[in-house]
Amino acid sequence: MASYVVMEPSSRADGETRFVRDGFSFVALILPFIWLLWHRMWVEALLVFAVVMALGVGGELAGLQDVAMGLSLLISIYVALEGASLRVAALRRQGWREAGIVEASNEDEAMLRYFDIHGESSVRGDAPRRETRYPPAPASSGAPALGLFAYPDRR
Secondary structure, eight states: OEEEEEEEOSSTTSOOOEEEEESOOHHHHHOHHHHHHHTTOHHHHHHHHHHHHHHHHHHHHHTOHHHHHHHHHHHHHHHHHHHHHHHHHHHHHTTOEEEEEEEESSHHHHHHHHHHHHOHHHHHTSSOOOOOOOOOOOOOOSOOOSSSOOOTTOO
8 A cells, every 4th residue: 555645725815735645756766857747846946957967978978988877866866765755845835735644455445534534524624624534443362463563461
């Protein structure tokens, strides 16, 4: 399952809730500049383009094309790994606020889970949020488990 960061606009009339998938993006690894432009992160895309071009020109002039290509690959890996965080930061700069985190297998399921818990009317600000009740955790069998966990009731 993937985690989705729920972003809401500062005022309810500005737009709808966005769900940003937190995780690795293969497209951002292959085409980081295009991926950033697709997600309307203009400043970040311009910065990545400028750094990659500077590395290419610098590597060509210094005769270190392999090093420049490796550093460009590192930039692509960074965008692929941290692209979701860059999107959340860009939305925060635009006045959006983080409303929560939802775990789901896809964006549609994340929307269903989020609006089921919080209610669609509470997202618009009409009603207070309802309390969600979860089933109780299963009782432990008392058998030791693997890991570095403390066992309750044992000294």
